[in-house]
Amino acid sequence: MSEVKHGLEGVVAFETQIAEPDKEGGALRYRGVDIDDLVGRVPFENVWGLLVDGRFSPGLPPAEPFPLPVHSGDVRVDVQSALAMLAPAWGLQPLLDTTDDDARDQLARTAVMGLSFVAQSARGSGLPMVPEHEVDKAESVVERFMIRWRGDPDPRHVKAVDAYLTSAAEHGMNASTFTGRVVASTGADVAASLSAAVGAMSGPLHGGAPSRVLAMIEEIERTGDAAAYVKRMLDSGERLMGFGHRVYRAEDPRARTLRRVARELDAPRYEVAEAFEKAALAELAERKPDRVLATNVEFWAAIVLDFAEVPASMFTSMFTCARTAGWSAHILEQKKTGRLVRPSAMYAGPAPRTPDTVAGWQ
């Protein structure tokens, strides 16, 4: 009898050349290049190129002028539905009927619209859209995104957002990437694959709850004593947000890189975050000596995004913008396999029976 692997833990379903976190060593490499060598040195669009094309290609083109079709009041819902709508609007064909080159170009066009839709949604329906000639003054995809959102962004905020997007661009076989690959494996179009991945990311167990770190930082700012706060939280059985990881048994490499970025940018909350981190690591090491509980990506991402004046309510959508890179690379890789993803389940329901034995039969 085959064994059920709940949550597919430990199941190796694909071979990939894109990335897989180095769990013990605490490193993350995109096609072999350490993210710490990319962040701050290679703009996000070229990192997109590295992930999708395997080289520093121009990667993402500028987003096309396309007004956000839905304003629901929830940025994630807006971007997910708008991405799906690109298929009929642009006449995108199923991946099954598309060449690899065309699929790659459609992914670039569609993925960059994710950033545009997030920017437009964040700007809100009350403000006029920023004219395209203003957006065209930008020198990078991230600058275009920030202009579309804010009109005239602080260049240091652009740097912070670019650093965040690169460090969160790809992370192996997580739930949203798996979802994108499954949809792509059915031969569906790229807009369906990407919008499905956005839906998978929206859950709190994946990308839906990163703002909780900031709430803890705010509490420490209020009380002024990180060590006492950490003890109090752990004594009452609470978890410290931004610490621990399902995969890494070392520091999350993205935390390391984003800590450096926060320091370089002189983020106003750097010091209080550092004090929180120091107190938390000391206390966790004492209380859980057998387990490595180190800082995870969400901790320093919160500080970097906060510095860029990204509201906590938008953190999940920023994660979406970043991960369009990894999703696109995986969707293309999946398409090239030509293989439908179709696992099995072990049936544990009722034995064969007739309809009249089922409750509700008239």
Ligand code: ACO
């Ligand atoms: N604070 C305090 N204790 C913790 C923490 C934490 N952040 N993380 C784990 N522990 C403790 C648990 O209480 C548990 O103790 P026990 O054995 O006495 O019950 C032990 O460490 C193991 O915990 P698990 O939940 O089994 O560890 P797992 O690896 O499954 O969890 C997770 C990983 C969910 C991220 C966890 O560390 C956590 O809840 N962290 C806080 C939330 C957070 O930062 N989430 C973002 C993760 S990053 C990302 O998803 C992109």
